Amino acid sequence: MNGVDRADQMRTEYPSYRTSRKWWVYLFWFLFDTAITNAFVLMKESPNHQKKTKTGKEKRLTLLEFRMNLAKQLIDKLRVPEKKRPVLAPLDPNAPKLFPMKAKKGRCRECSKSDLRSEPAMNCKACNVSLCVDCFEPYHNGI
Numbered sequence: 001m002n003g004v005d006r007a008d009q010m011r012t013e014y015p016s017y018r019t020s021r022k023w024w025v026y027l028f029w030f031l032f033d034t035a036i037t038n039a040f041v042l043m044k045e046s047p048n049h050q051k052k053t054k055t056g057k058e059k060r061l062t063l064l065e066f067r068m069n070l071a072k073q074l075i076d077k078l079r080v081p082e083k084k085r086p087v088l089a090p091l092d093p094n095a096p097k098l099f100p101m102k103a104k105k106g107r108c109r110e111c112s113k114s115d116l117r118s119e120p121a122m123n124c125k126a127c128n129v130s131l132c133v134d135c136f137e138p139y140h141n142g143i
Contacts, residue, residue, distance in 0.1 A: 010037045011033045044061070099125045103130070108131055109130060124140070
């Protein structure tokens, strides 16, 4: 009886369950907490997992530290490494300065060729041509 009471006490010390109306969800979280508690008990009894301090004294791992280490190990396997940003090519200093700037509304020159009506409030700084955001790059690349 003593072992069951201690296991229940450790299981409920840091619960991971969530309330639910479904009986099987409660059962899942109960078994999850029980499995973690059993793993902690086995880890404490294993001679391979005994830690020592610098002075040679035995250091006991707490249940909270064990659960935090377990969570980190489980999450680390699922993490996706961050993607690095692509390196941009250096700008040519002799190239014309093609930047959009705010201006009066006017018809987009590229959209006008396709009989579309678009009135952006921006112009190209170098060309002084009204262009919408979608047409800015194709106009200057001649696409």
